[in-house]
Amino acid sequence: MSSSPAEPRIVLVGFGPTTRPALDSLLSRWQVTALVREEDDEVAAHARRLGVAVERVGSPSRVASLVEQHAPDCVVVSSYNRILSADVLDLCPFVNVHYSPLPRYRGRANVNWAILNHETQAAVTVHSIVPGLDSGGVLAQACVPIGPRDTVGTLYARLNVLQGDILPDAVARRLGGDLGDPQDESEATYGCTRLPADGEIDWTATTADVDALVRALGPPYPDAFTYLGLEQVGVLEAQPSPGGKVFAGRVAGRVVEWSRSEGWSDVLTGDGVLRIQRVRVAGETRPAAAVLNSSRLSLGLRSSELIAEIAELRTRIATLTAERTQL
Template sequence: MSLDSPKVLYVTCAENGLHGLGQLTKAGIDVAAVVTIPPALGTKYAVSGYVDVSPWCLAHGLNCIRLREYKIEVSDVEAVDFDLLIVNGWNRLIPSEVFSLARLGALGIHAGHPPLGLGRAPLVWSIIHGQSDIEVFVFRLTANADDGDIMATQVVEITEHDDVKTLYEKVMDVGADLFLAAIRKLSAGEAGFSQDRRFLSHFPKRTEADGLIDFAMTDRQICDFVRAQVPPYPGAFTYLGSEKWKVLRVQRYDRFLFRDHPRVPGRILRVLPSGVIVQTGAAPVWIRHATVDGTDIDPMSRPEIVGRRFGVDLD
């Protein structure tokens, strides 16, 4: 970066933001201050992938502004001398009064297929919907969510081996490079390209309750549903009577075996040393890893569950 590169006010409270912050400082970007929230607020608002960035800032001599609430006001940052606001890992809209303080405005990052898929949990929704790729893009912030002019973009593949954690890391890694590219463009006076607002669509917010598995879905859909919600997200789950099973790993079992059995979604067909075989609306799935109250389930210690059904049994 040139000596006249902008002074950055950086906003984050998540793992991807800390990674990006490290990459920007390595590249020589002048970070005037970092805005974040303390662990108590990360817990209060159940921030996925929350990281306390304060120790890192202290170790690297950066001014760290810890907010008293999960929102930024002008009074929190007006004393900071900055040219550009960067938001990376922050699930709240930034008031226009805040980013209007910056000479070059503000940059954010999102992933989807702009202008489709703006809004909440884009990685989760993209895997649930069976997408094979996702577009990571850095854009100029507006008063709305994720709809500003795009400054830099990169398509990332979603392979059959990816879950939301590995996809999160891919996007995290690409994002740091995209912010650097966008800063170069801004410093050179280049403009981005606008999103076609006629076709804007937004993903809705997800809550922990949205992780309930519907075994009437196909085996492929259930595998996508589970891998889309592994930690740091709340996770997919089901109930066996009053027992809540958090499902962390599942795979398609076999499209030939059990094809002559009555297709009763949720019925447990077999218990094997590596997991539980469950009927879906199509072929069975193999639950390879599940927990109850945080403890791993040993399937061979539960042979009595064969013939029961997830989601409908009553104790």
């Protein structure tokens, strides 16, 4: 009597917010022998509770060593921001989960860019990993709409569910020897890396663009931010103002109205008014109107304030130098 084939063994590599749903969906069908994760966090603890070994490594060379050690039938990558060499990819089949409608939006920060660029849809694509950035054959792809008030958090939540729905069949397809449907290189676009400093609000931009920036940031990313004087202010929640006033005279970033009872403050943009509901100042979350409650206040770094600060510093330095000279 012949024995049944061994259950495929999977190693999951993931550092970001898409990894836990990937783990759960893979475990519904296969044995996951290890989770490769950079931090010993809640996702790592969840994996251990499910009996999955957790390997805390980061570099591609260490990933290669672990793949050789575990000898899986397939490696699934979900939220890993390093490039794996061709030598590593030769060890076994590799599958990647990418949150964009490939071949569009290869690269990084794809969910953020989708909101920032006012796209109407986001997607999950599962593809074979080959040398080249996100260029392997597509094993599965599905889309979700981006609503006008979606944030990066609400969009990730829906995309994570979608990943769980399509990932097992995509991996099964790859385990069966299928490399996926080739991507159309003529349709490829790319997203560059985003840094925390890229979240600074330009108040001369359109209301729609400032609103999109606020919605595209926030957990699991740093907030969109601005400055009140020289103090950084995170903008946590905002929307185009429903007030309907038209400002023929405008100073971008100027506070024009507020409601202490409802907590909002209206701020001029390059073409309209943004209503801010919540801000973060010195690590504390506050209603916007608790901070932005004067029509003499303007948001954003202003050259006059920087020059005044430099002048004050020069005065202090001159005073200290004079005092030391007299000693």
